[in-house]
Amino acid sequence: MALSRALRCCQRIFSWIPVIIISSVVLWSYYAYVFELCFVTLSNHLERVVYLLMFHVCFIMFCWTYWKAIFTPPSTPSKKFHLSYSDKERYEMEERPDVQKQILAEIAKKLPIFTRAQSGAIRFCDRCQVIKPDRCHHCSVCETCILKMDHHCPWVNNCVGFSNYKFFLLFLSYSMIYCVFIASTVFQYFLKFWVGDLPNGPAKFHVLFLLFVALMFFVSLMFLFGYHCWLVAKNRSTLEAFSAPVFQNGPDRNGFNVGLSRNLRQVFGEDKKLWFIPVFTSQGDGHYFPLRTLRESENPLLANEGKWMEDGGSDEESADENGPSVIIRTES
Known part of the structure; x- marks a missing residue:
């Protein structure tokens, strides 16, 4: 027991190493750009002021989005998806798998669940003892079920x-802007150092490494950001891109794809002025999502809406805190 706790503690400590590496590189880039480039290398005062102003805007937005991506807790299923004491006792006492599936199916009738396991059964997490909402998956690193889980990012x-997918996308985009700005403004001084127009000194090596590091990170970020832009356009998570969600009629990679405009609004919200600011604006509460192939008249959730909402209480309040709820609407 003590060994297990010690290993878990070590794992948590080591999990911060990638964040420390990124933070160290960013702090070094701040020193190299502000002091070694702007104050030591630049001689034009107007150019120095413009560079410093634009650099700090990029730096602040990068740090803000990175902070939000790191410290925004992932959302977990609400209490409605947890088994009640009687249902849990009935489920655990039953030894026949087919009957257990029937018990879960009965409970799930009251919930807005449309996806299934590969076997066609209701998706249930034995470790969290929770019926999984659509697009919810268990993270072995966080040791809990995560709403609309995309991936665990080291x-x-x-x-x-x-809860933080928008912040992660903004972090990628502002990281790219940060790298592009540094590379584009440093390049001319890189050439001057290279041909010997500027004197040798510590600033020379900082400028050289600034360009190489910025270009290296930009290339890697460009592919990752492009991939996630494609995922947002298709309304898929990384997990759904590798394994299509299963519905009652079978697997469908485009099951949640309701059109480019609505896909974007699901992640970034209705107010376009807030799309590029790291504040939570995503639609819904993460427990259910519009379906592409389901019409409103055929939506069983509308028939059960009273059951779903009648004992909402605290869950409704938590949904309001996380963002506006969304009514399931679909396009044929």
Whole structure:
């Protein structure tokens, strides 16, 4: 027991190493750009002021989005998806797998669940003792079920899911802007150092490494950001891109794809002025999502809406804190 706790503690400590590496590189880039480039290398005062102003805007937005991606807790299923004491006792006492599936199916009728396991059964997490909402998955690193889980990212030491997916995308985009700005403004001084127009000194090596590091990170970020832009356009998570969600009629990679405009609004919200600011604006509460192939008239959730909402209480309040709830609407 003590050994297990010690290993878990070591794992938590080591999990911060990627974040420390990124933070160290960013702090060094701040020193190299502000002091070695702007104050030591630049002689034009107007150029120095413009560079410093634009650099700090990029730096602040990068740090803000990175902070939000790291420290925004991933959302977990609400209490409605946990088994009640009687249901849990009935489920655990039953030894026949087919009957257990029937018990879960009966409970799930009251919940807005449309996806199934590969076997066609209701998706249930034995470790969390929770019926999984659509697009919810168990993270073995966080040791809990995450709403609309995309992946566990070591570079932010956090699960990327419903609560912070927008922040993760903004972090990638502002990281690219940060790298592009540094590379574009440093390049001319890199050439001057290279041909000997500027004197040798410590600033020369900082400028050289600034360009190489910025270009290296930009290339890697460009592919990752492009991949996630494609995922957002298709309304898929990374997990769904590798394994299509299963519905009652079978697997469908485009099951949650409701059109580019609505896909974007699900992640970034209705107010376009807030799309590029790291504040939570995503639609819904992460427990259910519009379906592409389901019409409103055929939606069983509308028939059970009273059951779903009648004992909402605290869950409704928590949904309001996380963002506006969304009514399931679909396009044929």
